[in-house]
Amino acid sequence: MAFDEAKKDFNLIGTRPARPDGIDKVTGRAQFGADKAAPGQLHAAILRSPHAHALIKSIDTSAAEKAKGVKGIVTRADFATGLKGEMWNKLENVMAGEKALYDGHAIAAVAATSALAAKDALKLIKVDFEVLDHVTNVDESMKDGAPVIREGAAGPGTPEGMHPNVVGFYSSGHGDVDAGFADADLVIEDTFTTEATHQGYIEPHACLAQMGKDGKGEVWCCTQGHFNVAKVCGHLLGTEASQIRVTASEIGGGFGGKTEVFIEPVALALAKKTNRPVKLVMSRSEVFRASGPTASASMDIKIGMKKDGTMTAGRGVFRLQGGAFPGAPGTFTAMCAFAPYALENVSQEAYDVMTNRPKQAAYRAPGSPMAAFAVESVVDELCNQLGLDPIEVRLKNASREGSKASFGINWPRIGLVECLEAAKAHPHYSTAIPENGGRGVSCGFWFNHGGETAVSLALAEDGTVSLSVGTPDIGGSRASMCMMAAEELGIKYDDIRTTIADTATLGYNEISHGSRVTYASGLATIEAARDTIKKLCKRAAAKWGIDEDAVYWEDGFAKPSGPNAGEFEPMSLTKIASKMGATGGPIVGHYEATPEGAGVSFAVHIVDAEVDKETGSTSVGRYTVIQDAGKAIHPSYVEGQFQGGAAQGIGWALNEEYIYGEDGRLQNAGFLDYRIPVASDLPMIDTVIVEVPNPGHPYGVRGVGETSICPPLAAIANAVSNAAGVRMKSLPMSPPRILKALDEA
Amino acid sequence: MSQKHKIEVALWGGLKPFADGNDKVEVEAATTGQMLAAVIKKHPALEDHIEAGVSVAVNGRVIASSLTEPIPEGAEVVIIPQLKGG
Numbered sequence: 001m002a003f004d005e006a007k008k009d010f011n012l013i014g015t016r017p018a019r020p021d022g023i024d025k026v027t028g029r030a031q032f033g034a035d036k037a038a039p040g041q042l043h044a045a046i047l048r049s050p051h052a053h054a055l056i057k058s059i060d061t062s063a064a065e066k067a068k069g070v071k072g073i074v075t076r077a078d079f080a081t082g083l084k085g086e087m088w089n090k091l092e093n094v095m096a097g098e099k100a101l102y103d104g105h106a107i108a109a110v111a112a113t114s115a116l117a118a119k120d121a122l123k124l125i126k127v128d129f130e131v132l133d134h135v136t137n138v139d140e141s142m143k144d145g146a147p148v149i150r151e152g153a154a155g156p157g158t159p160e161g162m163h164p165n166v167v168g169f170y171s172s173g174h175g176d177v178d179a180g181f182a183d184a185d186l187v188i189e190d191t192f193t194t195e196a197t198h199q200g201y202i203e204p205h206a207c208l209a210q211m212g213k214d215g216k217g218e219v220w221c222c223t224q225g226h227f228n229v230a231k232v233c234g235h236l237l238g239t240e241a242s243q244i245r246v247t248a249s250e251i252g253g254g255f256g257g258k259t260e261v262f263i264e265p266v267a268l269a270l271a272k273k274t275n276r277p278v279k280l281v282m283s284r285s286e287v288f289r290a291s292g293p294t295a296s297a298s299m300d301i302k303i304g305m306k307k308d309g310t311m312t313a314g315r316g317v318f319r320l321q322g323g324a325f326p327g328a329p330g331t332f333t334a335m336c337a338f339a340p341y342a343l344e345n346v347s348q349e350a351y352d353v354m355t356n357r358p359k360q361a362a363y364r365a366p367g368s369p370m371a372a373f374a375v376e377s378v379v380d381e382l383c384n385q386l387g388l389d390p391i392e393v394r395l396k397n398a399s400r401e402g403s404k405a406s407f408g409i410n411w412p413r414i415g416l417v418e419c420l421e422a423a424k425a426h427p428h429y430s431t432a433i434p435e436n437g438g439r440g441v442s443c444g445f446w447f448n449h450g451g452e453t454a455v456s457l458a459l460a461e462d463g464t465v466s467l468s469v470g471t472p473d474i475g476g477s478r479a480s481m482c483m484m485a486a487e488e489l490g491i492k493y494d495d496i497r498t499t500i501a502d503t504a505t506l507g508y509n510e511i512s513h514g515s516r517v518t519y520a521s522g523l524a525t526i527e528a529a530r531d532t533i534k535k536l537c538k539r540a541a542a543k544w545g546i547d548e549d550a551v552y553w554e555d556g557f558a559k560p561s562g563p564n565a566g567e568f569e570p571m572s573l574t575k576i577a578s579k580m581g582a583t584g585g586p587i588v589g590h591y592e593a594t595p596e597g598a599g600v601s602f603a604v605h606i607v608d609a610e611v612d613k614e615t616g617s618t619s620v621g622r623y624t625v626i627q628d629a630g631k632a633i634h635p636s637y638v639e640g641q642f643q644g645g646a647a648q649g650i651g652w653a654l655n656e657e658y659i660y661g662e663d664g665r666l667q668n669a670g671f672l673d674y675r676i677p678v679a680s681d682l683p684m685i686d687t688v689i690v691e692v693p694n695p696g697h698p699y700g701v702r703g704v705g706e707t708s709i710c711p712p713l714a715a716i717a718n719a720v721s722n723a724a725g726v727r728m729k730s731l732p733m734s735p736p737r738i739l740k741a742l743d744e745a
Numbered sequence: 746m747s748q749k750h751k752i753e754v755a756l757w758g759g760l761k762p763f764a765d766g767n768d769k770v771e772v773e774a775a776t777t778g779q780m781l782a783a784v785i786k787k788h789p790a791l792e793d794h795i796e797a798g799v800s801v802a803v804n805g806r807v808i809a810s811s812l813t814e815p816i817p818e819g820a821e822v823v824i825i826p827q828l829k830g831g
Binding site: 155169259331363365 | 807
């Protein structure tokens with residue numbers, strides 16, 4: 001879908017009205033996943049593997065079944081059989097089959113009359129494990145002799161002769177890379193690593209489920225995609241998706257981690273077994289051990305540059321571990337790595353590698369941040385050694401409309417050059433670098449997404465509007481949906497209430513992922529409003545006795561389109577709605593489609609950091625985010641997404657990492673030992689919204705939720721490296737790593 | 746529906762071995778779905794890859810999954826891995 005020209009004149013778009021969910025959230029009235037309760041509900045707990053890799057020889061639940069308060073226990077035997085492919089992998093992750101594949105893998109679950117009784121009963125379940133050798137490091141997992149996670153898991157195209165833990169491969173590129181390197185004045189080649197990090201959402205996974213013996217079920221849960229929950233639960237429970245109605249609660253953060261399904265099928269299986277509602281809430285430790293962190297990466301980068309800053313060639317090899325299942329986002333890592341640069345010679349390849357870790361999940365622009373870290377570090381080092389300005393070099397080589405992307409397409413209208421120009425002009429860039437500090441710059445790229453979307457917009461007799469969307473509000477989308485509907489209808493923002501409808505109410509809506517909601521649900525909302533306007537004009541035309549084509553809509557009123565249409569007083573939405581029962585019935589606008597015009601987006605970050613060379617600690621002094629939003633519907637939310645991505649990137653760059661012991665067990669499954677940034681770690685994060693309209697959206701919207709986490713790992717690494725005087729090649733740049741790098745320099 | 750016309754489809758490098766060493770395939774089609782079906786017919790070894798999920802870029806616009814998008818004559822068409830996000 002392409003729109004001839006993005007709308008430019010707005011009444012509401014670009015303003016900053018109060019968020020519709022604000023009062024509920026500050027007063028505690030908002031219902032999150034764990035807030036839902038049902039009469040007679042049971043509480044569930046999950047027994048998890050203490051081993052990184054083990055055969056499950058037997059499970060004896062007899063003693064636990066007799067424990068006080070216990071009403072039911074489920075194991076793998078209580079789920080569907082005969083699943084294949086993706087759904088088999090999901091079931092295997094939700095409840096282990098023949099093997100425990102990582103520390104924290106679910107083995108069995110208990111429902112009891114209290115949470116304490118359920119947890120106590122877990123201790124009475126006897127599991128006979130045969131412990132196997134394990135591997136948690138991506139490079140080790142690819143080596144001959146590494147323990148095999150699972151034979152036969154490799155996807156199509158995986159090169160023959162590789163270790164069975166390598167389950168996916170991607171390669172692309174163009175030109176003659178070796179000739180490009182030969183043409184360069186300076187070539188730098190190096191290896192970089194990043195560790196797995198968690199999305200760090202504040203609300204743990206939680207759900208309430210009920211299911212009768214007839215197979216009809218209900219689920220209330222915190223999720224980024226309740227339609228997907230219904231689909232997956234249907235497969236895993238052996239019933240139809242339409243028989244499981246899922247309602248999404250308010251969500252306390254997701255960032256990609258709540259695109260996966262972990263506990264809902266377990267709660268449903270227990271509910272089915274006990275014929276009682278079952279509530280299941282993960283502890284923080286369980287969230288770390290058994291939900292999805294991001295992938296970790298090992299990457300080789302080689303780039304050639306001429307003395308004038310022209311990049312002559314780039315090559316990248318990316319190895320990503322995605323836990324004990326296929327699906328690490330190495331393909332995206334490779335595709336995003338050189339996306340900011342118009343290279344004549346480029347090649348990239350990526351390997352998807354399994355290890356004995358929890359299955360990785362998406363985390364804001366999955367795969368892209370680590371790619372930017374590796375590539376942008378080498379670009380920075382080339383600039384340093386050639387004495388070139390890092391923004392000028394990026395401008396010289398920047399991808400722009402019509403240039404060939406590293407992964408093969410010719411770019412449509414994109415806003416990287418505009419972002420770089422805005423960065424160059426920003427006061428931050430011309431301010432002196434603090435003494436003992438360093439400045440880092442980085443570009444970042446993400447695709448964005450459309451996806452299946454259905455929206456319904458219903459008028460009330462008083463002229464107010466109920467808008468039903470199917471994408472959970474993970475970043476302020478209810479406000480932007482209200483704004484877009486109000487803009488089209490010409491009514492007040494406060495006269496519209498947006499609800500996240502359950503799975504029985506709308507057609508299938510893809511997950512709130514891929515920065516798609518403001519783009520796709522927003523487009524659907526605009527089209528549903530336009531559908532409503534057609535119906536309103538038809539009612540006015542009937543009242544006036546003229547052709548409906550002779551009526552147009554403006555600022556909340558139906559109006560005759562000219563003198564030939566007749567002389568009639570404009571008729572307001574409220575007036576038409578007040579008589580709708582007697583003039584043809586309810587007025588409801590719809591839109592159902594898979595919008596395919598999501599616009600890609602680029603960002604540029606500038607960071608100043610200081611490094612204490614005695615302690616190895618880093619402080620981020622100033623931070624500026626410049627990003628192309630296409631069109632900012634509600635600028636405060638857009639700025640919040642920019643700042644949030646930078647804040648999470650600061651954590652990923654400086655402190656956050658999954659630490660595994662020699663025994664393959666996670667050593668830091670809690671916020672005391674897994675340190676996310678707190679307010680005192682963060683500077684004010686300045687933002688600049690660049691608006692290069694996306695022709696695939698009627699207002700020009702591009703997704704903004706993910707691109708903001710693409711540049712920070714690299715920008716901070718460049719700032720820290722320039723401050724410390726030594727190139728940092730491994731994340732996180734925690735004090736011990738910085739001190740080690742300084743010692744080795 | 747518009748008439749089928751000749752389209753040159755670019756593949757990502759990793760698909761070359763499954764297209765008899767070619768990085769481009771010429772087919773006749775008018776939509777993304779017709780194009781993918783024609784590519785599979787010409788190179789059956791690509792079926793597993795395409796069925797596993799691919800996206801298609803038409804003149805730089807990435808079409809994540811739709812099989813009904815029209816492909817204009819003379820368009821630049823590239824098959825890329827299927828896109829999604831977090």
